[in-house]
Amino acid sequence: MHWPFVVHQTYVRRTEIHALFGGQQQGGISTPRAAPGIFIFTGHGAGLVGYKDRYETDGSFRYTGQGQVGDMRMVSGNSAIRDHAADGKDLLIFSQEKRGGLVRFEGLFSCAGWEVERQDGMDGLERDAIVFHLVPLRELEIEAGDVTEAPAPAASLPQLRKRALAAAAPASGKQMSPAATVFVRSRDVRDYVLARADGVCEACDEAAPFMTANGRPYLEVHHIRRLSDGGPDDPRHVGGICPNCHRRAHYGEDRGALNVALQLNVDAAEAAQEASSVGS
Secondary structure, three states: OOOOOOOOOEEOHHHHHHHHHOOOOOOOEEOOOOOOEEEEEEEOOOOOOOOOOEEOOOOOEEEEOOOOOOOOOOOHHHHHHHOOOOOOOEEEEEEEOOOOOOEEEEEEEEEEEEEEEEEEOOOOOEEEEEEEEEEEOOHHHHHHOOOOOOOOOOOOHHHHHHHHHHOOOOOOEOOOOHHHHHHHHHHHHHHHHHHHHOOEOOOOOOEOOOEOOOOOEOOEEEEOOOOOOOOOOOHHHEEEEOHHHHHHHHHOOOHHHHHHHHHHHHHHHHHHHHHHHHHO
């Protein structure tokens, strides 16, 4: 999903977000049924009792979950954030300066983990609060990765696939280093997808355009459904493609058709890998 929102641009929540994509128009977590995203609103009220949202020095965001009084439970909007990757949903964060005012788009994030800490509720009583660790995603930076510098992984293709599928698991609790964790999981998916492509673009079926200095055929990873498809990546929705197809998949007038065709190719490649693992 290529969202129409521009980072740091402001929007009218009711008419420019919910009117287009649906979702609850009140509260901090909005879960539209028909759109592949979850909208998180922070800022106004976030510094009040019971809501201690803040950015960390590494750029990650600590977001207090849903529930004003009593112990928070992992249900409703909270479970939607936790499981967004497995459910194929993006996390979009908006900040608000004042009640009823414009909201500013802060970007796409991924849930790298969560923990429970003691906080005061809106009634002044201490309770268990769920605090999510959300990490900003910069799509093309993460997709390109550092393949030009990294040597080819020594593990076998089945081993790489096992690691990549493990990265598709929902975020776990008590994750204390979210930024590093997201990078490692993204790298596991990238390594497997490039190994699966084996030097041939999974979109146009042409050989990689050149070899890198470390002797690897140069391809890039492209997230067909978006980065959030599984912790934050899911190899079943990621293709290893040439730079030309990569830009076309993002910006070409036929990008929709190209992504559909690429998904079919990835489906076939994954079916072959699954059959191979069953037969071995």
